[in-house]
Amino acid sequence: MSSLDEYLEKRDFQGTPEPASDSGTGADEPAFVIQKHDASTLHYDFRLEVEGVLKSWAVPKGPSTDPSDKRLAQPTEDHPLDYATFEGIIPEDHYGAGTVLVWDLGSYRNLRAEEDDPVSMTEALDAGKGKVWLEGQKLHGGYALVRIDDAEDRWLLIKMDDEAADARRNPTSTEPRSVLSDRSLREIADDAEESSS
Numbered sequence: 735m736s737s738l739d740e741y742l743e744k745r746d747f748q749g750t751p752e753p754a755s756d757s758g759t760g761a762d763e764p765a766f767v768i769q770k771h772d773a774s775t776l777h778y779d780f781r782l783e784v785e786g787v788l789k790s791w792a793v794p795k796g797p798s799t800d801p802s803d804k805r806l807a808q809p810t811e812d813h814p815l816d817y818a819t820f821e822g823i824i825p826e827d828h829y830g831a832g833t834v835l836v837w838d839l840g841s842y843r844n845l846r847a848e849e850d851d852p853v854s855m856t857e858a859l860d861a862g863k864g865k866v867w868l869e870g871q872k873l874h875g876g877y878a879l880v881r882i883d884d885a886e887d888r889w890l891l892i893k894m895d896d897e898a899a900d901a902r903r904n905p906t907s908t909e910p911r912s913v914l915s916d917r918s919l920r921e922i923a924d925d926a927e928e929s930s931s
C-alpha cells in the first residue's frame with residue numbers, strides 16, 4: 735500500500751485541479767512547503783519531503799518565529815511531491831474545498847541527522863521528535879515538530895531558539911502573499927473564477 739492511497743481516495747481528480755500523480759522535484763535537498771488553505775476553517779498546511787512524499791500537518795494558526803509561541807499541528811495524509819507548487823481553488827463539494835496559496839517554499843535539512851547519534855527523518859518523525867532547518871523565503875532556521883499526545887496524535891510546531899528566532903516578526907500577518915505568484919488569497923480566487931467562466 736502506497737502512503738498516497740489516502741490522498742488519492744479522498745479526491746475526485748475529474749473535479750479538483752490538485753495533482754493526481756507525481757513527477758518528483760528532482761532537487762538535491764528535500765523540499766518544504768507551507769500552504770495557506772482557506773477551507774471551512776482557515777489553516778496552514780506544513781509539509782516536508784520525506785522518502786518521496788510530503789509528510790503533512792495542518793497548523794491552525796500557522797508557523798511562528800517566536801520560540802515561546804508553540805503552534806498546534808495536526809497530522810494529515812501524505813501528499814504527492816507535486817503538491818508543493820499547487821496553488822488554486824479546490825471546488826465546492828470536493829475534499830478540502832477552498833483556496834490554496836503557496837505561503838512559503840524552500841528546502842530543509844534534518845538537524846537530527848547531524849547529531850552525534852544520527853537519526854533519519856523517518857525515524858525522527860516515528861519517534862515524534864523532528865528537528866529541521868528551513869531555508870524558505872519567509873522562514874529560516876530551526877523548527878521542532880514534537881508529538882505531545884500519542885493517543886490523539888497531536889503535535890506542536892515550535893521555532894527553535896537560534897539566530898533566526900524573532901519574537902517581533904509576525905510573518906503570517908505581515909507577509910500574506912504567495913511566494914510563487916505574489917498573489918493574495920482573494921486574487922487567486924478571482925483569477926480561478928475568471929478562467930473558469
Ligand code: MN
Pocket residue numbers: 771773777778779792830
Ligand atoms: Mn489543508
